[in-house]
Amino acid sequence: MDDLESLADEIRSADTVVAFTGAGISAPSGVPTFRGDGGVWEKFDEGQFTYGRFRSDPAGFWDDRVDLQREMFAEVYQPNAAHEALAAMGRDGHLEAILTQNTDGLHAQAADAVSGDSSGDSDGADANGDAADDNTTLLELHGNARRVRCTDCGRRRDADPVFDRAAEGELPPTCDCGGVFKPDVVLFGQQLPGTVIQRARSLARESDVFLAVGSSLVVEPAASLPRQAASTGATLGIVNLESTPVDDAADVVRREDVTEVLPRLRELVAE
Numbered sequence: 001m002d003d004l005e006s007l008a009d010e011i012r013s014a015d016t017v018v019a020f021t022g023a024g025i026s027a028p029s030g031v032p033t034f035r036g037d038g039g040v041w042e043k044f045d046e047g048q049f050t051y052g053r054f055r056s057d058p059a060g061f062w063d064d065r066v067d068l069q070r071e072m073f074a075e076v077y078q079p080n081a082a083h084e085a086l087a088a089m090g091r092d093g094h095l096e097a098i099l100t101q102n103t104d105g106l107h108a109q110a111a112d113a114v115s116g117d118s119s120g121d122s123d124g125a126d127a128n129g130d131a132a133d134d135n136t137t138l139l140e141l142h143g144n145a146r147r148v149r150c151t152d153c154g155r156r157r158d159a160d161p162v163f164d165r166a167a168e169g170e171l172p173p174t175c176d177c178g179g180v181f182k183p184d185v186v187l188f189g190q191q192l193p194g195t196v197i198q199r200a201r202s203l204a205r206e207s208d209v210f211l212a213v214g215s216s217l218v219v220e221p222a223a224s225l226p227r228q229a230a231s232t233g234a235t236l237g238i239v240n241l242e243s244t245p246v247d248d249a250a251d252v253v254r255r256e257d258v259t260e261v262l263p264r265l266r267e268l269v270a271e
């Protein structure tokens with residue numbers, strides 16, 4: 001029995017399985033990464049996208065953000081086999097929660113695809129814990145770039161129409177209540193919402209199996225979650241092309257393509 005088969009056995013017998021995902025799970029779908037060779041921050045000055053600038057110069061922030069959004073979503077990205085494998089595990093009752101650093105919304109799309117729900121309606125979504133499906137909690141730790149949120153009334157809306165308004169000169173775009181819309185993501189200089197990170201830490205501590213997928217595990221506080229899980233006795237599996245600072249705490253480490261490993265893991269769990 002190899003280590004992936006052992007991990008599948010642990011998942012089948014576990015009460016609580018949690019997956020934590022980073023940019024490496026979305027890169028195979030073509031989603032641009034922010035750092036590294038060819039990353040978004042090689043083309044844009046990240047200092048222009050701080051929460052402080054949004055507060056002091058919302059018009060200028062939005063003017064630049066339109067260009068960034070076009071770069072990020074120049075194409076229509078689709079969930080890949082790794083997203084779909086996690087969604088299927090959740091549908092089948094083998095995955096309690098997905099905690100993601102990504103803001104691309106692909107986990108929710110994958111859950112809709114495997115459940116047959118193609119509505120894709122994100123209006124009013126709750127960033128403190130969306131339901132990926134009836135069995136799986138989705139925590140988007142850094143928010144969702146496909147949404148905007150009014151800074152006054154808190155209403156969330158699909159981002160595309162709001163960005164279209166900003167591109168046409170409405171700077172900054174505003175809600176019906178008069179409040180300014182903000183991309184529904186955690187900006188530089190903002191802390192992660194306390195309720196979100198607290199819930200993520202609770203899920204990590206409660207997990208019997210914790211899967212860290214496609215993350216370098218260097219961005220805090222989210223990167224500390226795998227160690228928290230391991231420290232309370234969880235079986236820790238890491239799937240990432242490069243080594244991580246948490247490999248030493250893991251029971252299983254696969255430095256392989258997530259789109260190959262996760263579908264195989266899902267098949268083993270289903271056997």
